[in-house]
Amino acid sequence: MRRALLAITGLAAGTTALVVLKGAPGTGQAAQDRPVAAAPVAPGGAAAPEPTPGATTPSARPSASAKPTAKPGASRTPAARGGTTARATTAAPRTTTKAPTVTTRTVTGPTVAYRYGSLRVQITLSGSRIVDATGLDMPVGGQEGLRADDVQARYSGSSGEVVAKQSANLNTVSGATYTSTAYKQSLQAALDKA
CATH class of the missing domain: 1.20.5 (Single alpha-helices involved in coiled-coils or other helix-helix interfaces)
Incomplete structure (x- = not known):
């Protein structure tokens, strides 16, 4: 007995x-080997609702009246x-940063005297990129004015060669070599200043 x-x-x-x-x-x-994507089945054959990320399930949270039955340290x-356990993952919180403000500034090169007059070049920069260029104080009228107009049309503006090449390494305008050279000199000085 x-x-x-x-x-x-x-x-x-x-x-x-x-x-x-x-x-x-x-x-x-058996529960550990169940695929993560499979929904647990509640008694009665109905699928149990999907747990929301971060929520604790009743089986994972002990009740206030439950007493520990395992040995300390076990x-x-x-x-x-x-x-292995299937664990709900949550995406990291998104941090938004303000885009850096791009400063737009204008730099003017020195006046360069040449055979047919004098000129200076003004460039507009957005950050470190040239977005516009223009020749100032260029000769007007006569043969010198026509040469200056050709140089201005080729180099200046937001779609000119200065913006396209982002440097003073420009092609010389045919028939306006002196004006082209003066423009490039003033432009290079403006770039050095910027």
Whole structure:
């Protein structure tokens, strides 16, 4: 009789220890091997609602009246025992940064005297990029004015060669070599100043 009582008590203690060490119902090996995408099925055959990210499920949160049954230091989670668990992930919070403000500034090169007059070049920069260029104080009228107009048309403006090349390394305008050279000199000085 004594042996039977000890055997039953030992069996009950062993079963209790096994249940405690294996974890709560639903966290056994069968639950661990279930694919993450499969929805858990509630009693009665209906699919259980999907958990929201960051929310704790009732089985994961102990109730206030529940008393710990495991020994201190013993872990009951499958991940701590080397198993894998499906964990809801949340996206990192987005941080918004204000785009850097691009400053637009105007730089004017020195006046360059040449055979047919004098001129200076003014450039507009957005950040470090040239967005516009124009020749100032260029000769007007006569043969010198026509040469200056040709140089202005070729080099200046937001679609001119200065903006396209972003430098003073420009092609010389045919028939306006002196004006082209003076324009490039003033432009280079403006770029150096910028």
